[in-house]
Amino acid sequence: MTATVVSSAGVEELGKETGGRTAFWLLPAIAAALTIGQLAWVRTADLDSIEERSLTNDVVLGNLWEHVQLVVISTAVVVAIGVPLGILLSRRAARHLRAPVLVVANAGQAIPSIGILVLLALIFGVGFKMAVIALVAYALLPILRNTIIGLQQVDEFIIDAARGMGLSRGEILRRVELPLAVPVILAGVRVSLILNVGVATLATYTNAGGLGDLIERGIVLNRMPILVTGCVLTIALALMVDWVAGVAEKLLSPKGL
Amino acid sequence: MSENTPMVRLHEVTKHYPGAAVPAVLPLSMDIALGEFVVLVGPSGCGKTTTLRMINRLVEPTGGEIWIDGKDVTHSDPDELRRHIGYVIQQVGLIPHMTINQNVGLVPKMLGWNKSRTAERTRELLELVGLQPEHGERYPKQLSGGQQQRVGVARALAADPPIMLMDEPFGAIDPVTRDRLQDEFLRLQERIKKTIVFVTHDINEALKLGDRIAIFAEGSRLAQFATPLELLTNPADDFVTSFIGEGAAIRRLSLLHVGDLRLVANPGLAANVEVGPGDTVAQALERALGRGVSAVQVTGVGPVAVQDLLLASSTPGPAALGAGS
Numbered sequence: 001m002t003a004t005v006v007s008s009a010g011v012e013e014l015g016k017e018t019g020g021r022t023a024f025w026l027l028p029a030i031a032a033a034l035t036i037g038q039l040a041w042v043r044t045a046d047l048d049s050i051e052e053r054s055l056t057n058d059v060v061l062g063n064l065w066e067h068v069q070l071v072v073i074s075t076a077v078v079v080a081i082g083v084p085l086g087i088l089l090s091r092r093a094a095r096h097l098r099a100p101v102l103v104v105a106n107a108g109q110a111i112p113s114i115g116i117l118v119l120l121a122l123i124f125g126v127g128f129k130m131a132v133i134a135l136v137a138y139a140l141l142p143i144l145r146n147t148i149i150g151l152q153q154v155d156e157f158i159i160d161a162a163r164g165m166g167l168s169r170g171e172i173l174r175r176v177e178l179p180l181a182v183p184v185i186l187a188g189v190r191v192s193l194i195l196n197v198g199v200a201t202l203a204t205y206t207n208a209g210g211l212g213d214l215i216e217r218g219i220v221l222n223r224m225p226i227l228v229t230g231c232v233l234t235i236a237l238a239l240m241v242d243w244v245a246g247v248a249e250k251l252l253s254p255k256g257l
Numbered sequence: 258m259s260e261n262t263p264m265v266r267l268h269e270v271t272k273h274y275p276g277a278a279v280p281a282v283l284p285l286s287m288d289i290a291l292g293e294f295v296v297l298v299g300p301s302g303c304g305k306t307t308t309l310r311m312i313n314r315l316v317e318p319t320g321g322e323i324w325i326d327g328k329d330v331t332h333s334d335p336d337e338l339r340r341h342i343g344y345v346i347q348q349v350g351l352i353p354h355m356t357i358n359q360n361v362g363l364v365p366k367m368l369g370w371n372k373s374r375t376a377e378r379t380r381e382l383l384e385l386v387g388l389q390p391e392h393g394e395r396y397p398k399q400l401s402g403g404q405q406q407r408v409g410v411a412r413a414l415a416a417d418p419p420i421m422l423m424d425e426p427f428g429a430i431d432p433v434t435r436d437r438l439q440d441e442f443l444r445l446q447e448r449i450k451k452t453i454v455f456v457t458h459d460i461n462e463a464l465k466l467g468d469r470i471a472i473f474a475e476g477s478r479l480a481q482f483a484t485p486l487e488l489l490t491n492p493a494d495d496f497v498t499s500f501i502g503e504g505a506a507i508r509r510l511s512l513l514h515v516g517d518l519r520l521v522a523n524p525g526l527a528a529n530v531e532v533g534p535g536d537t538v539a540q541a542l543e544r545a546l547g548r549g550v551s552a553v554q555v556t557g558v559g560p561v562a563v564q565d566l567l568l569a570s571s572t573p574g575p576a577a578l579g580a581g582s
Contacts, residue, residue, distance in 0.1 A: 161350025164315055164422075165364050165412070166340030175363075179354050254354035256396030 027243040031236040038232040045225060054217055054226045064233055066209035070128070070200040071241065074135035075193050078143050081136070082192075083185060086147025087173070098148065105141040113138045113199045121206040131200070131208035138199055139192035146188025150181030183253040190245035197238040201230075211237070262327045263288035264420060264452040265312060270321035272307050281307045282477045284321065291419075294446060294453045296463040299473030299480075299500070308477075309422050309456045313342045326419065340364055343413030343421035343451070347428040349405045351397035357383070357408050358393035364416045382411040385448075387441060403434040410442070414449070423455045427462070439465060460501055464489075464508065472497050486512045510570055511539035515555055518569040522559030528552040538570045 042055050053059075089098045108116075116134040124130055154177050162172050204212030211234045218227025267287045273280040282304040289295050297305040310316040312323060314335045322331045330338050351360050361382055362375040370378070380390055386407040397405055406426055413421055427435040443466060446453065457463055463470045464485045472488070474480040474496045481493035489509045492498040498505075516534025530553045532541040545553050545563050552562045 155348075155350070157346060157348035157350040158352060159350075160315070161344065161346055161348075161409075162352065164313060164339055164344030164346070164350075166336045166338070166367065167363075168336045171367075176352055256354045256356070256398065 027239050027246075031239040031243070034232050034236040034239075038229055038236075042225060042229060047225060048223075050221060051223050051225050054214065054221075054223070055229060060214070060229065060233070063209060063211050063213050063230075064237070066128075066203075066213075067197075067200055067211045067234075067237060070131055070135065070203055070208065070210050071193060071196045071237075074132045074139060074196050074200075075189065077132065077136050078139045078192050079189060082140050082143035082188075083147050086144050086185075087151065087178075089144075090148045090151040102141075102145065102148075105144050108137040109141040111137075114202050114205065117202055117206050126207040128203075128208045130206050131203035131210075134206075135196050135199055135203075139195050142191040142195070143185070143188040146184050146191075147181065150184030150188075151177050153184065154180045179254045180257070183249065183257065186245070186249040186252060190242065190249060193241050193245050194238055197234065197241055201234055262291075263324070264291045264293070264326055265289040265454065266322075266324035267308070267312070268322040268324065270308070270311055270318045270323060272304070272311060272316060273319045279476065280319070282311070282318075285477065285479060286321075287471065287479070287482065289452060289454060291452055292450045294455065294466060294468040296455045296457060296467035296470045297473060298457055298460055298463040298470055300475060301458065303473035303475055304477030305456045305458075305471075305473050306424055308473075309424055309454055312420075312454060313339045313344060313422055315339075315344075340368060340416060341418050341420075343415075343418045345406075345409045345413045345421065345423040345426045347425040349397075349402075349409040351405055351408060351412070353397050355396075356393065357388075357395055357397065357400070360397065360408060361393075361412045361415050363412070368416055378415060379411075382414055383408075385414070385445065386411045403430055403438060406430060406438065410445075414451075419452055421451045421453045423453065425457055426455075428457070428459075442466070464512070472500060474500075506571065509538075510542065511537050513538045513570050515541055515566075516557075518566070520555060520558050520561050520569055521565065522555070523552070523562055523565065524559060526552040526560040526562060528554040528560035530554060531556065538566060541566060 039060075047055065085101070088094050089101055113134060116137055117131065120130045120134055124133075158176060158180075159172055162176050167175065200210050201212035201215055203210045204216045211230045214226050214230030214233070216230075218224065218230060265288070267285055269284045269286055270282065271280055271284050272282040285304075285308060297308060299305050307316055311318045312325075314323070314330070318331065322329055324330065325338070325342075351357075352363070355363070358376070358379050361379045365375040365378055379393060383390060383393055388404065388407055388411070392400065392404065392408075397408070400408065409426065413423075427438050430438060439462065455463075455466060467485060469482060469484055470488055471482040472480045480500075481488060481497045483491075483493075486509065488497065488501065489505045489512065492501060492505070501508075514534065515532055515536050515538060518538070528550065530544050530548055530550055532544065532553045533556045541553055541555075542563065545551070551564070552560050553566065555561050
């Protein structure tokens with residue numbers, strides 16, 4: 001439960017201690033080294049014809065691009081649903097709905113994503129859209145929960161003072177509560193993004209492509225180079241996404257907190 | 258609006274929270290005059306904060322009427338009402354992601370003031386509460402607790418509201434700073450002449466600041482509503498006496514002015530310590546004790562023995578005091 005409120009504070013603290021600049025570039029450097037190293041190895045390795053066909057630049061970059069699309073689109077949909085829903089549920093009038101909605105969102109995350117994927121594929125057919133729906137169901141909880149928590153953790157005295165100054169409920173939400181909740185909401189977005197990078201590897205089972213294609217093909221055809229390429233690129237992508245989300249968190253969080 | 262229209266009038270105001278056995282505030286009526294500094298004081302749970310928060314309707318009264326400046330505001334737009342009433346709370350509640358300037362300028366901005374007028378007003382207010390212009394660029398957490406509460410006061414004054422509501426504004430500040438802020442605030446009030454309603458649980462703060470003090474007893478009973486001198490001289494009942502605590506007679510000395518006493522000169526005494534009618538008895542004593550003399554020269558009266566000064570200041574009166582001792 002508490003794990004959904006992941007903050008980047010620990011990483012930033014570490015950054016301060018070990019000389020910020022080195023720490024700041026560490027993750028992208030590792031991701032770049034992994035990607036370049038993997039691609040260089042693939043180009044120089046002695047591959048058979050199946051491996052060669054599966055590891056052309058077009059295939060690998062195509063799968064990578066599909067993966068990025070899956071992650072970005074599903075996270076955008078989750079933000080579009082989760083943040084407004086979280087705002088609604090954080091209002092006093094909706095406090096009775098909070099628990100049931102969180103239970104459902106929790107269930108979405110508890111159900112193994114492969115289960116949702118396959119069920120959706122059975123009912124609605126395969127494809128990119130189905131994969132996005134499954135990813136959304138899976139990644140909704142962190143953003144929903146963090147939006148609610150982010151709004152609830154705003155000091156009640158700040159809201160009391162703002163009301164006492166004559167700000168309306170809407171103005172308080174816009175000028176006070178939401179800006180103060182931004183860091184927590186963004187932490188939720190970051191968690192959702194990273195979850196989605198991992199879960200999107202399963203999209204291959206609904207014919208939605210992504211790096212899961214390489215992993216699955218590597219396993220089925222028993223070809224290590226294909227499998228390893230898929231895995232390494234997934235890891236590198238997760239690292240990059242986490243880094244970008246961390247930078248965004250820092251840039252978008254209001255000053256003075 | 259006539260001279261006699263109270264700035265704040267509470268008429269039979271009550272608050273009864275749903276589900277609560279007893280009302281938080283019993284029918285309460287209170288008139289507060291323009292420019293008056295009224296302190297609501299009492300033990301925890303006596304309804305003083307609830308009463309304060311009903312004036313700007315952060316708490317909606319269950320019954321009764323609230324009048325501000327001759328207008329019934331019991332059912333008016335609460336947000337509009339609050340924009341014209343300053344509000345200061347113990348926790349200050351500055352908005353953390355806004356600079357001090359933005360915090361102070363928020364209400365003027367909402368009221369549609371232009372940028373230069375807001376900036377001018379903000380600068381003026383920071384100076385008024387003893388802060389430097391460069392404080393304006395900082396964020397609240399970069400200031401000390403005392404500085405934050407100065408900003409809290411400046412923010413409440415931003416749109417020049419005629420009324421200020423203050424809920425234990427100095428309650429969370431260390432005693433030395435609190436004392437200084439109280440003194441500064443009294444000097445500030447002499448300049449701005451706001452109508453102030455101030456909540457505290459500290460009777461000494463109430464006696465120091467208030468023109469009039471409303472002492473609340475448990476169950477939101479208004480035990481006495483009177484000037485500090487009147488409270489110390491004629492406490493209405495045992496609750497007031499015990500709430501004021503020890504040393505009422507001594508504390509009166511810093512509220513009594515020498516000019517208010519019936520003093521008889523004793524021309525035979527040599528007195529070279531000068532005391533004016535505007536000085537308090539405590540100040541007169543301070544000077545006499547500091548110089549080690551037994552008589553003071555009261556302007557317009559003549560030499561007066563310190564003993565006579567004390568007897569004239571005593572309560573309930575010299576005769577009774579004499580008989581008692």
